[in-house]
Amino acid sequence: xxxxxxxxxxxFAGSNPEAEPNFTNMDDVADITQYPNPIPDSYSSLYEELLxxxxxxxxxxxxxxxxxxxxIYAKVKFAGGDxxxxxxxxxxxxxxxxxxxxxxxxxxxxxxxxxxxxxYKEPYDKDLIAQAIDFENNVKKNADNIRQxxxxxxxxxxxxxxxxxxxxxxxxxxxxxxxxxxxxxxxTNINNELGAxxxxxxxxxxxxxxxxxxxxxxxKEEKKENITAIVGFIVLVxxxxxxxxxxxxx
Numbered sequence: 001x002x003x004x005x006x007x008x009x010x011x012f013a014g015s016n017p018e019a020e021p022n023f024t025n026m027d028d029v030a031d032i033t034q035y036p037n038p039i040p041d042s043y044s045s046l047y048e049e050l051l052x053x054x055x056x057x058x059x060x061x062x063x064x065x066x067x068x069x070x071x072i073y074a075k076v077k078f079a080g081g082d083x084x085x086x087x088x089x090x091x092x093x094x095x096x097x098x099x100x101x102x103x104x105x106x107x108x109x110x111x112x113x114x115x116x117x118x119x120y121k122e123p124y125d126k127d128l129i130a131q132a133i134d135f136e137n138n139v140k141k142n143a144d145n146i147r148q149x150x151x152x153x154x155x156x157x158x159x160x161x162x163x164x165x166x167x168x169x170x171x172x173x174x175x176x177x178x179x180x181x182x183x184x185x186x187x188t189n190i191n192n193e194l195g196a197x198x199x200x201x202x203x204x205x206x207x208x209x210x211x212x213x214x215x216x217x218x219x220k221e222e223k224k225e226n227i228t229a230i231v232g233f234i235v236l237v238x239x240x241x242x243x244x245x246x247x248x249x250x
Contacts, residue, residue, distance in 0.1 A: 003217075020145060036144040038108035039101050041044060047081035048104075053100045068097050092147065102146045111139045114160060125166060131159050161190040161200065168207045177211050184208055 043049035054072045055201050057063040072094050079086040094100050120128040135156055142148035164187035172182035174207035191200045 018176040022235070035143075038105045038143040039146075041103040041104060041105040045081055046087050046091060047076065047079075049103060050076045050094060052088065053102075054094050054098065059098070065098055069094075071217065072098070082096060095147070101144055102148045104144055104149055107149045108139065108143050108155070111153060111156075112136065113154065114163065115139060120163075120166065123170065126161070128162060128166060128178065135159060151153045157190060157194055161187055161194065165200065165203050165207070168204070171208045172207060174216055177214055180207060180211050184211070 011199040041084065043052065051073065054069050054076060056066045056073065059069050071092060075090050075093075076087065079090060081087075091102055093103065115132045117129045117136065120132060126162040135152065138152055139149065164183045168180045168183035168187060171177070171183060185205050185208055187200070191197055192203070
């Protein structure tokens with residue numbers, strides 16, 4: 001993957017490595033190169049997309065490609081809609097031999113959400129921002145190439161792991177335990193997939209401990225509020241009864 005592009009160099013103040021990027025100027029410094037557009041997702045599944053795009057009727061002007069398309073179409077039908085790994089193999093063959101373009105819109109949008117650098121500004125994380133900018137630019141360059149986008153996603157696993165930990169911590173700061181748990185779960189799964197880094201696992205455990213602390217304190221506060229409400233209700237009923245009794249004795 002390319003190193004951080006020069007187009008972003010003026011986002012950082014001078015040569016100060018701790019300086020925060022000036023995100024308000026992002027549109028002004030965007031690369032003027034026209035990136036390809038993502039391929040729209042207009043099919044319900046890869047199976048349906050391959051059947052449509054590998055129809056030999058699409059290649060009537062090229063007899064050789066028509067024969068290849070007919071062969072690939074038969075492979076798709078034989079694989080069926082549930083054989084995703086096999087369909088991806090056939091997809092790659094179709095891309096290489098027929099030059100078709102496979103839908104990228106969902107994958108593109110998903111990766112662009114991961115790599116939007118602005119989301120790492122508060123709290124500010126210089127390293128995540130620098131990596132996000134790099135990955136984001138690479139995604140834009142390959143917006144219409146499903147295999148490259150999948151490769152970028154694989155290469156970005158360590159980044160996505162750090163991102164999950166980042167958002168888990170951020171969520172606990174806002175008291176959003178449910179969101180923190182989701183990010184902790186994602187971080188744990190990726191960390192195990194990458195080889196179970198002990199330092200990352202320690203961070204996850206610290207966050208989980210903080211989540212338990214927040215939830216425990218929340219339950220205590222809720223219990224206090226319930227007790228206060230019950231006591232208040234009893235006092236109110238008692239006052240009403242006293243007033244009623246006094247009224248009856250007059």
